[in-house]
Structure formats: C-alpha cells, structure tokens
Amino acid sequence: MTKRSWWTESRASAVLLPITGLIAVIGLWWLATIVFAVPEFLVPSPGDVLVRFSQDPVMLLQNAGVSLLETIQGFLLSIVVGVPIALLIVRSAILERLVYPLLLMVNAIPKVAIAPLLVVWMGFGQGPKVLMVLLMCFFPIVISTAQGMKSTPVELVELLRSLNASRTQEFFKLRIWHAMPQIFTGLKVAISLAVIGSVIGEFVGATQGLGYLIQTSGATADTALAFAAITLLSIMSIILFYGLVLLEHLLLPWAQESR
Amino acid sequence: MIRLDGVGQVFDGREGSITALEKIDLHVRAGEFVTLIGRSGCGKSTLLRLIAGLLSPTSGTVKVAGKPVTGPSPDVAFMFQRPALLAWRSVLSNVLLPVELDRTIRDRTAYKNRAHELLELVGLQGFERRLPHELSGGMQQRVSLCRSLIRDPQVMLMDEPFSALDALTRTELSEELQRIKMELSTTIVFVTHSIDEAVVLADRAVVLSPRPGRLRDVVEIDIPRPRSLGQNSHLADVARISARLHALLSDKTPPVAERLVDEVWPR
Incomplete structure (x- = not known):
C-alpha cells in the first residue's frame, strides 16, 4: 500500500485506464496503415473495419449470436461435466490415477486436428462446435475445481469430522465452497478458451458463425470483414470474462477479502 | 467424566514408528477444568484427539461419561487453535x-x-x-x-484456542471462558503451553513430558475464582504454582525453582 495515489485506487481509473490503452492501440494501428500506405486487402484501417461493419451489421451480429450460443452452451456443458469429474477425482485416489492421465492425454491433443473428425462423426450442425468448446474448456475447470477442493485446510476437515459429518456433507458443505474462488479462476481461463473453441469448430464444416465468416472472407480477400468478425470475437470474449468477474463478486463476497 | 487407562499412541511414520503417548492414566471429574501443559511434541494434542474420538488409541481405553469412545459425539465439543x-x-x-x-x-x-x-x-x-x-x-x-x-456438550476439548491471539485479547478471553465455565458447568480439558494460562484457568494442571509423551505430574491449583493475572490478591499462590509448573516443564531434576519458592512462601 505504499505510494498509491487516489487515482490508482479510484473506480473511474478502473474504467478509464483500459479505455485509454485501447484507444492508443487503435490510434497506432490507424496511423500505421496511413504512414505505410498499407493496402486495405492486407491490413484494413480501423475506419475500413467500421465501414465494413456498418454495411452488414445484422448479418455480422447474427453470426456473432450463433458463435455466442455455441460458446455458452459448450461452457455450461463443461461445468456440468467437469465439476462432477473433479469431485470424483478428489474423492477417490484410485479414480484419480485411473482418469488423470486420460484427461491429460485428451487435453494434449491439438484441437484443430480433431475438428474435421468431429464433423465426420457428428455432421455439420451445432453439435461438433459445442463439443469443441467443451473439449477446450473442461480441462481447466476440472483442474481448478479438484485443486480447490484438495486445498481445503486440514483444520476445517477435522472440524467436520469432529462434528460427525458424512463424506457427502464434507463435500457439499465444505470442500465445494472452499474451492469456489479457485473454480472461478478456472472458469475465467476457460471462458476465453471457449470462444476460441467455437471459432475452431466453425472453421470446419460450418455454414454460420464468426469463425465461418473469417474463413470465407479469407477466400474472397474481404479482409475488412475478417477484421470486423475478429473484433466482435474479442468484444464477446471480454464481455463474457467480465460477466464472470461480476458474477464472482456477487456470489462470493467473502472471497474478496484476500485480494 | 473422562477416564483414560493405560493409554498409548504409536504413529507409523516412514522412518519407523513414533511413540506419541505412553501409559497415560488420567481421570477428569465432572465439571472440572483441567489443563494439559507440556512442550511441543509431548503429545498433548494427540491426547485431546483421543478423547474427542478423532483418533483411537493403540493401547489402553478412553471413556467419556462411562462409555468407551468410538468416535466423535455431540456430547464432546472440540475447539481448535x-x-x-x-x-x-x-x-x-x-x-x-x-x-x-x-x-x-x-x-x-x-x-x-x-x-x-x-x-x-x-x-x-x-x-x-x-x-x-x-x-x-x-x-x-x-x-x-x-x-x-x-x-x-458435557465435555469441551480446547486445543490451544487462544494461542494465536494477541496478549490482551488472550487475557480477556480466558476471563470470559472462566465466567462461561462457572455458568455452564461443562467439563473442560484445555491444552496449552502457557504456564500463565494454566494457572489462571485450571483446577488441575496435568504436566506432560515429551518423547514419548508421559504424564509427569498433576498439580492442584486451589486459587479462588474468578482469577486474573492483573489485580490479583493471590499473587503468592500464582508465583508458587507457576514456579512449580516451570520446574516440571524444564528437564532439570531436582526442581530447584520449586524448592526456592517453597522456602520463600511456605505452603
């Protein structure tokens, strides 16, 4: 707490500083495209991107909606799958030894490599995209949840034992709660990966979504459209991330103490 | 209320087994306030966990209210450090x-x-x-x-509950504990490594010696209640008992400090 002015502590700076950084980067980008006279089909200026967006806002937003839906579906699914797996891993050492290497193996597979396979197996619908999101983000969720539950202080575990609590109670009244801040850390890592997952899924065998747009705009050298889609992806990613931060604030007021 | 007969506890470590407690016989009467005092590693926390049913003894028997302890019970409360x-x-x-x-x-x-x-x-x-x-x-x-x-609960087991607090809060809480104890008449076993705390709180102080944990002596503390360390009319008693505990806790035999104090303040 040394040498911290009111400015770094204030709420206004929390909003203004990131925006200033963003504007600076966009300014530099714009300046570079003018100074070096970069042709639009190579690197469009921010203005070109904005113009391209305003030509087809509905189409772009619809495709963004498709990607967003896949991202959220896959993300929620990975929570539903990941948390119980973590629970089982923590509960049984045998299961941990059995499942852990498998999880590591699945996580080590380059997801881009299996995207075409997913299409072969599941067709051209939303299924393989959602599955791709699931594959991308369930690993950090499993790891953070398991780690959080394992790091429960011995004294709290002993307290529950001294109160004759069952193993189930130990998990649902203590371990899962104690793991919450770490689960949220995992979720925040996972949400960005989820967005990436949806794009990878849409690169192969898709007919809509931002990933699909980027893919096709490459073929037609419509670089401005690709940039507009990428920008929307980043915005989506940022909004989802901060949504989680907000949720954490609301749900875990007790966890803020240790910041 | 609490009865330990020939209780021993051996832990199996990686480098052979460690005897934490050996041949402990102890009887705590109902409503009594007993402190277990000893250096670290003398097995006082282990003893407390045996009474709580968090551990089961390698040898001997532990009984609370006449019944052998098989596991944690709502009649026995545990308070942590x-x-x-x-x-x-x-x-x-x-x-x-x-x-x-x-x-x-x-x-x-x-x-x-x-x-x-x-x-x-x-x-x-x-x-x-x-x-x-x-x-x-x-x-x-x-x-x-x-x-x-x-x-x-009929029995409260307290494992150095005030040791993580600052000195003032500590005194305050030990006074409060005495007050509550007088109101509720619960049997209390209180682990501490502070002589002051033992003298202020206990009816009897059980001194344990380390490696392996053995019962060294039991000291009756008959200072009238409520007791406090500050303005206290029984300073002589406090000093005498403190010195005796001190002697028992240090390995020196014969306990010199005790003899000296006995000469100055004959019992």
Missing part, C-alpha cells in the same frame, strides 16, 4: 453448523434461539449476519466458542 470458521457463512450460520450437520435434529428453532443467547453471552449480539472476515481474531474465536457450545 484457529477459529476454523467457514468463510462463506454468516456468524449465526457458523454457530449453527453442528446442528445443521446432524440430520436427526428436528426442531431447529430452539437451537437458533440458543445461538442468539450464546452470541450475546460472548458480547457478539448484532454481529449475527456478519461474515467471519469482518471480525477480529478475538471475535472469530468467540464465534468458534459459541459453535462448540451450541449442542450443550
């Missing part, structure tokens, strides 16, 4: 945790009222909805005390 509060629960719901975990309890409203009473007893009325991190260390340990009292 640290408050061990659940950070996500309010003060009130932390106090009610033991009730919540017992599925056989039907009527919870009575306990809720009791929780409010207990919080008032330790001066925490108005803090029911607060979260633990909003409280000071002393207040947290008070909440922990209320939690261990909520089921009206």
Whole structure:
C-alpha cells in the first residue's frame, strides 16, 4: 500500500485506464496503415473495419449470436461435466490415477486436428462446435475445481469430522465452497478458451458463425470483414470474462477479502 | 467424566514408528477444568484427539461419561487453535453448523434461539449476519466458542484456542471462558503451553513430558475464582504454582525453582 495515489485506487481509473490503452492501440494501428500506405486487402484501417461493419451489421451480429450460443452452451456443458469429474477425482485416489492421465492425454491433443473428425462423426450442425468448446474448456475447470477442493485446510476437515459429518456433507458443505474462488479462476481461463473453441469448430464444416465468416472472407480477400468478425470475437470474449468477474463478486463476497 | 487407562499412541511414520503417548492414566471429574501443559511434541494434542474420538488409541481405553469412545459425539465439543470458521457463512450460520450437520435434529428453532443467547453471552449480539472476515481474531474465536457450545456438550476439548491471539485479547478471553465455565458447568480439558494460562484457568494442571509423551505430574491449583493475572490478591499462590509448573516443564531434576519458592512462601 505504499505510494498509491487516489487515482490508482479510484473506480473511474478502473474504467478509464483500459479505455485509454485501447484507444492508443487503435490510434497506432490507424496511423500505421496511413504512414505505410498499407493496402486495405492486407491490413484494413480501423475506419475500413467500421465501414465494413456498418454495411452488414445484422448479418455480422447474427453470426456473432450463433458463435455466442455455441460458446455458452459448450461452457455450461463443461461445468456440468467437469465439476462432477473433479469431485470424483478428489474423492477417490484410485479414480484419480485411473482418469488423470486420460484427461491429460485428451487435453494434449491439438484441437484443430480433431475438428474435421468431429464433423465426420457428428455432421455439420451445432453439435461438433459445442463439443469443441467443451473439449477446450473442461480441462481447466476440472483442474481448478479438484485443486480447490484438495486445498481445503486440514483444520476445517477435522472440524467436520469432529462434528460427525458424512463424506457427502464434507463435500457439499465444505470442500465445494472452499474451492469456489479457485473454480472461478478456472472458469475465467476457460471462458476465453471457449470462444476460441467455437471459432475452431466453425472453421470446419460450418455454414454460420464468426469463425465461418473469417474463413470465407479469407477466400474472397474481404479482409475488412475478417477484421470486423475478429473484433466482435474479442468484444464477446471480454464481455463474457467480465460477466464472470461480476458474477464472482456477487456470489462470493467473502472471497474478496484476500485480494 | 473422562477416564483414560493405560493409554498409548504409536504413529507409523516412514522412518519407523513414533511413540506419541505412553501409559497415560488420567481421570477428569465432572465439571472440572483441567489443563494439559507440556512442550511441543509431548503429545498433548494427540491426547485431546483421543478423547474427542478423532483418533483411537493403540493401547489402553478412553471413556467419556462411562462409555468407551468410538468416535466423535455431540456430547464432546472440540475447539481448535484457529477459529476454523467457514468463510462463506454468516456468524449465526457458523454457530449453527453442528446442528445443521446432524440430520436427526428436528426442531431447529430452539437451537437458533440458543445461538442468539450464546452470541450475546460472548458480547457478539448484532454481529449475527456478519461474515467471519469482518471480525477480529478475538471475535472469530468467540464465534468458534459459541459453535462448540451450541449442542450443550458435557465435555469441551480446547486445543490451544487462544494461542494465536494477541496478549490482551488472550487475557480477556480466558476471563470470559472462566465466567462461561462457572455458568455452564461443562467439563473442560484445555491444552496449552502457557504456564500463565494454566494457572489462571485450571483446577488441575496435568504436566506432560515429551518423547514419548508421559504424564509427569498433576498439580492442584486451589486459587479462588474468578482469577486474573492483573489485580490479583493471590499473587503468592500464582508465583508458587507457576514456579512449580516451570520446574516440571524444564528437564532439570531436582526442581530447584520449586524448592526456592517453597522456602520463600511456605505452603
């Protein structure tokens, strides 16, 4: 707490500083495209991107909606799958030894490599995209949840034992709660990966979504459209991330103490 | 109330087994306040966990209220060195945790009222909805005390409960504990490594010697209550007993300090 002015502590700076950084980067980008006279089909200026967006806002937003839906579906699914797996891993050492290497193996597979396979197996619908999101983000969720539950202080575990609590109670009244801040850390890592997952899924065998747009705009050298889609992806990613931060604030007021 | 006969505890470590306790015979009467005092590694916490049913002895028997201890029981409450509060629960719901975990309890409203009473007893009325991190260390340990009292236990086992607190809060809490003890007449076994704490709190101080943990001596402390360390009319008694405990705790034999004090203040 040394040498911290009111400015770094204030709420206004929390909003203004990131925006200033963003504007600076966009300014530099714009300046570079003018100074070096970069042709639009190579690197469009921010203005070109904005113009391209305003030509087809509905189409772009619809495709963004498709990607967003896949991202959220896959993300929620990975929570539903990941948390119980973590629970089982923590509960049984045998299961941990059995499942852990498998999880590591699945996580080590380059997801881009299996995207075409997913299409072969599941067709051209939303299924393989959602599955791709699931594959991308369930690993950090499993790891953070398991780690959080394992790091429960011995004294709290002993307290529950001294109160004759069952193993189930130990998990649902203590371990899962104690793991919450770490689960949220995992979720925040996972949400960005989820967005990436949806794009990878849409690169192969898709007919809509931002990933699909980027893919096709490459073929037609419509670089401005690709940039507009990428920008929307980043915005989506940022909004989802901060949504989680907000949720954490609301749900875990007790966890803020240790910041 | 508590009876230990020939209790021994051996832990199997990687480099062979370690004898934590050996041939402990101890009888704690109902309503008595006993402190277990000893250096670290003398097995005092182990002894407490044996009485709590968190461990089972390698040899000998442990009985509480005439029945052999087979596991944790609601009649025996355990209080830890640290408050061990659940950070996500309010003060009130932390106090009610033991009730919540017992599925056989039907009527919870009575306990809720009791929780409010207990919080008032330790001066925490108005803090029911607060979260633990909003409280000071002393207040947290008070909440922990209320939690261990909520089921009206016959026996309270306390494992250096005040050792993590600052000196002032510590004195304050030990005075409070005496007051509560006089009101509730619970049997208390209190582990400490502080001679002051043992003298102020206990009816009897049980001195343990380390490696392996053995019962070295039992010292009766017959100073009238309520006791405190500050303005106290029994300073001579306090000094005599403190010196005796000190001698017992240091390995020197014969206990020189004790002899000296006995000469200055004959019993």
